[in-house]
Amino acid sequence: MRLWRWPLLLAVLTVAGLCLSLCVENAFGASVGCLLLATPIGVMARRLWTR
Amino acid sequence: MAERFAARSSLSLRRWRWWHRWSSVLCTLFLLMLCVTGLPLVFADEIDDALGRLHPARVASSPPSLPIRAASVPDLVVADALRRHPGLRPRIVVFDADAPVIQLRLTRGPDDSYAGSLALSYDRRTGALLRDGEPPGSGVMRIVLGLHRQMLAGLPGELFLGAMGIAFLIAIVSGFVLYAPFMRRLRFGQIRRSGSPRLRWLDTHNLVGACVAAWMVVVGATGIMNTLATPLFGLWVMRDVAPRLAAFRTAPVMMPTATLAAAIASASAAVPGDRVLSVTFPSHLAGSPRHFVVWVTGRTKVRGRLMTPVLVDAATGATVMVARLPWYLRLLELSRPLHFGDYGGLGLKIVWAAFDAATILVLGSGLYLLFARPPSGRRARSEEGRLVRGES
Secondary structure, three states: OOOOOOHHHHHHHHHHHOOOOOOOHHHHHHHHHHHHHHHHHHHHHHHOOOO | HHHHHHHHHHHHHHHHHHHHHHHHHHHHHHHHHHHHHHHHHOOOHHHHHHOOOOOOOOOOOOOOOOOOOOOOOOOHHHHHHHOOOOEEEEEEEEEEEOOEEEEEEEOOOOOOHHHHHHEEEEEEEOOOEEEOOOOOHHHHHHHHHHHHHHHOOOHHHHHHHHHHHHHHHHHHHHHHHHHHHOOOOOOOOOOOOOOHHHHHHHHHHHHHHHHHHHHHHHHHHHHHHHHHHHHHHHHHHHHHHHHHHHHHOOOOOOOOOHHHHHHHHHHHHHOOEEEEEEEEEOOOOOOOOEEEEEEEEEEOOHHOOOOOEEEEEOOOEEEEEEOOHHHHHHHHHHHHHHOOOOOOHHHHHHHHHHHHHHHHHHHHHHHHHHOOOOOOOHHHHHHHHHHHHOOO
């Protein structure tokens, strides 16, 4: 994937996770939001781990 | 033409670099303090629990000190507190959203600040006294919160941190602009092991920064909004509330003759469907000397963040005014959960703490890059510059 797409994708996932976990009124929606939010941290941790 | 474009582009990059460096220099130490104090605050509820938060279910065996009548429990609680502490005045009654607990605060004078207030907690169902005094460990958390919110310096500290927040946003945006040209020739997340430690830290700084940039922007922007809370509330009171309460401005603070139960019932009827969060007693301090202020909030997830103050006559118990908050205070209320990360349970709090730790890594590596000396000598510097630009 081209360089600029990764940060943009992670930013979109973060914002989507924030919106979903804030606005959805049930535990499932909040969990999906948390999962989306956790993705940038996961990507970062994996890259640091495998450096 | 291509040379002129390259020269202009290089000048523009130098400018962005200047903004990134100096905005970071300005805010990094303060941001580090905010991130470090923010970590325990993310888990404030869990820390309260661990330090002995009240769970009425666990103390249900304690004999109720007062007769049980659900609607009148708040009044009975106030009467009991005043009997235990004669000479003090009730200031605020808070209804816990997560547990059947009523917290009451007393002060000596009606206009004293809450700083030296006495806290008592009661079982909302039975009126039994659960705790007389502050919860253990609350002093430490109050200092941590004071540092995080205003560096223990009041409104000037709050506004100063707001300015640091703006510098932080500039640093993030300029960092993002610099990210693409400096990483153009590298794969995403590549950390070059062949170069100096400085280069490895630069790659780590870029990777972590790019991953958490969106979160940092959201939490930074909502943090700036929070630093404006006091002036914005002041503006609203000055423009919308003070003119309607002008007749009472110099009036002495009255001791309510209407019951709390009547005030709560009246406010609930004025804003049907909402939940009562707290009631403040008559005072010149953030209220009125002749009225209760009943704070109500919605019951759904988002509406639960939107509070509405209802002014109730302390003599008759009749609702005088439902003071709907203006749009800028609504925006402030909606921004708060996005700053605190307290709206999605423990899972979200763990994610929030991970982002916070990653931000500490970005700030720490930024400090290292600022102070670590680049290699000396023209050739070594040229080599370093080539590697920094990703020309490995």
